[in-house]
Amino acid sequence: MCVVTPSSVLVSSANFPLANFWAEQLNLPLVTSEPAAGLYLIYDDQGLALAHADLPSIHPVRVDFSAGAMAHRLQQGGGRGQALAKACGLKAGITPRVLDATLGLATDAVVLTSLGCQVVGIERHPWVAALVQDALQRVASISELSWLEERFQLLAGDSTQGMAALAAAASFKPQVVYLDPMFPSSEKTAQVKKEMRFFRDLVGQDLDAGLLLEQALDLASHRVVVKRPRIAPELAGKKPTFSLVGKANRFDIYALHSLQGK
Ligand SMILES: C[S@@+](CC[C@H](N)C(=O)[O-])C[C@H]1O[C@@H](n2cnc3c(N)ncnc32)[C@H](O)[C@@H]1O
Numbered sequence: 001m002c003v004v005t006p007s008s009v010l011v012s013s014a015n016f017p018l019a020n021f022w023a024e025q026l027n028l029p030l031v032t033s034e035p036a037a038g039l040y041l042i043y044d045d046q047g048l049a050l051a052h053a054d055l056p057s058i059h060p061v062r063v064d065f066s067a068g069a070m071a072h073r074l075q076q077g078g079g080r081g082q083a084l085a086k087a088c089g090l091k092a093g094i095t096p097r098v099l100d101a102t103l104g105l106a107t108d109a110v111v112l113t114s115l116g117c118q119v120v121g122i123e124r125h126p127w128v129a130a131l132v133q134d135a136l137q138r139v140a141s142i143s144e145l146s147w148l149e150e151r152f153q154l155l156a157g158d159s160t161q162g163m164a165a166l167a168a169a170a171s172f173k174p175q176v177v178y179l180d181p182m183f184p185s186s187e188k189t190a191q192v193k194k195e196m197r198f199f200r201d202l203v204g205q206d207l208d209a210g211l212l213l214e215q216a217l218d219l220a221s222h223r224v225v226v227k228r229p230r231i232a233p234e235l236a237g238k239k240p241t242f243s244l245v246g247k248a249n250r251f252d253i254y255a256l257h258s259l260q261g262k
Pocket of ligand 1: 076102103104105106107109110122123124125128157158159160161180181182183203206212
């Protein structure tokens with residue numbers, strides 16, 4: 001799972017106080033030049049990012065809720081008509097509480113939050129959780145994004161080690177549990193999304209993902225939603241109630257109770 005090389009470091013080209021903070025939090029040496037090989041974190045004037053010394057032509061992976069692809073997705077993503085929202089049961093008058101048990105870089109979770117959901121996201125890789133936490137801190141003073149602080153909460157932890165306990169500790173009773181574990185990629189997929197390559201190198205392939213479904217079905221009051229590549233087999237071989245199939249992805253929906261409006 002965690003395949004960060006022992007020589008991993010946090011690089012900062014200037015004296016940013018938060019670089020020190022993250023170096024201490026993540027127990028990484030803070031240095032000023034890039035390592036010769038492997039994955040590392042950098043801290044610069046745009047915040048924390050994940051880089052790979054062996055893949056210098058690929059831009060570092062950053063989380064930014066106020067600009068770039070994320071801002072575009074929030075503005076142009078299709079609102080409640082997009083497949084993710086439909087899969088999670090959002091409709092006029094229905095805005096469920098969602099536990100995202102495989103948060104990753106929080107794109108899906110933040111889209112759901114922007115549509116009005118209360119969302120708790122759990123991420124087990126400390127570097128990934130740090131990338132999201134740093135991004136949240138950077139937008140904390142942006143009033144147009146105040147809904148993020150109001151409705152989204154990040155928890156660092158492993159969902160297979162007690163998803164229910166983590167949710168209870170945050171006093172959160174999810175109506176929907178959302179799962180999007182990493183899926184072993186084909187070469188073609190890896191070439192298309194180059195920046196995902198080193199994200200995959202970092203977090204691994206989530207080979208224990210099957211364990212999540214049972215816990216999710218116990219915890220969700222209304223439905224469990226699993227995102228899969230379009231033609232992938234069902235998670236843990238369990239047939240969903242129904243699926244929403246898009247161009248690249250499929251959402252498998254395990255319906256427990258019907259979501260009602262207020
Ligand atoms: C494919 S990514 C999720 C992408 C996410 N949906 C997004 O929109 O950015 C999968 C993430 O789930 C995390 N993960 C996998 N199993 C987990 C578990 N048991 N507990 C917490 N996080 C987990 C991995 O570390 C990885 O960051």
